Amino acid sequence: MAKKVVQIENVGQSFDTKKGKYVALRDVSLDIHEGESIALIGHSGCGKSTLLNLIAGLTLPSSGVMLCEGREIAGPGPERAVVFQNHSLLPWLTCFDNVYLAVERVFSAKEGKAKLKQRTHEALDLVGLTHAEAKYPHEISGGMKQRVGIARALSMQPRILLLDEPFGALDALTRANLQDELMKILAATRATMVMVTHDVDEAVLLSDRVVMLTNGPAATIGEILTVNIERPRDRLALAHDAHFGECRAEIMEFLYHKQLKRAA
């Protein structure tokens, strides 16, 4: 078995709200292995983003232990890059400068300006956006913005790529395109990935394991499904694949049968 990159042990997260304490997550335990792709799936509001933010270090757990490469997660770090749901590009910077900001932060101590710029060019090339480097975020399409967000995350050469519903706001075709690209990039870079999604097909297509969260409050891991499909994966071939269908069915059963009843 590959090395554990992230270890989550009995983690709970509660928030202080106006109506008192709200327990979002309880007893979450999960090991994420090197090079693994994990999809977090669950109904809206169950705590997927909360869990991802914990791994990112944007918030700290109320209880339990979170380790990244054996060390406690005390905050965000360059080895854990995040792609946000709404791309979160800075509108006053060009695509190039948005990526450069990340590159500069991670590598400027050791490398000169020319090398930093080269890294930025490479990251944008990786997502096929060389032609849009000089454009501002409002001048490009939603899919392209999301690519820049991915390029920004990749440019930091992270060990783990964390994505929070990265393609949620995109149309089906663009989404399929970006999913294929992401698979290629992950294969090429061998990065570990954790992706939040509410799309069953996306979860099965992209991940090695699908982690299903129960409904909140006090959500926890309900089931974990291992997806045994060879890579590289081809979405067209998979449409008729029996195992793919089984995986889908199992997740749907969890989401729409076991979990929906409790929500209703």
Next chain:
Amino acid sequence: MTAAAIADRPMAGTDMGAEKLAASRNETGNAPMASVGTSVATQEAAQVDSTPVETSSGRGGEWLRAIGRAVFPPVLGLALLIGLWHVATINGGGIPSPGKTWDAAVILFSDPFYQEGPNDQGIGWNVLASLERVAIGFGIAAAVGIPAGFMIGRFAVLSQMLNPIISLLRPVSPLAWLPIGLLVFQRADPAATWTIFICSIWPMILNTAQGVTRVPQDYLNVARVLNLSEWKIFTKILFPAVLPYMLTGIRLSIGTAWLVIVAAEMLTGGVGIGFWVWDEWNNLKVEHIIIAIFVIGIVGLILEQMLMLIARRFTYEDR
């Protein structure tokens, strides 16, 4: 460029990228990311350079008509105003007619920068003197108010401390502060500048502070995930995000400052457009007062438009 030509390019890129990718997978092993060139583009690539080409025929006519549509109504409004004014003054009375005012204006603007002693200067000098006071008072207000706004927006304690004071002082007419200025500075000129400072500072503080509290959490999360330094956070996120709010504050300030300076100068005397209005009232040259009203209006309009232009330059479209 035809659609086919556009669509061709990204396809070629995809193939090449896949090859490179396959090659690199064998040799890189555990290598870190981004050193691999997988150029995978889609139909989105086409979107960028396929801006619609305008048809050149009939563009000149369109253009002229557009200008006509934009210019005609305001000109009509102005003509109506002058017409009404003419009709109202046709039988004489205290208010001079448009014609008489125009003649006076021609004489006045033939030599706007004459200088005959401290109390008799051209209208140009008076306007410049007012603008100078506004610039100084306004500049100091910006230098104090904008940093103060940043602090108040950033630190909740400061905001709780100062908000009641600001709420109490803000509705007070700046002219009420004039005696305090006279007392402290012992001279009329800095006292007038002082009232400008007082009236300009509130919108700047409040708008800047509001801008700071409205910086989207997303951007701050980006800052945290990228681990940006405080300086980078300020220059790359906080300042650009707050800038539009700041400019709104500045625009509101300059509007009130220009309103207040006229009143303040009427009280303090000296050189300045406000004083000039008062002086011409004492001389009973009502046509000059009407000219002054137009001049004040036009200068205020120019100030406002200048700031609008700057503000538009720094307003970023989101999402």
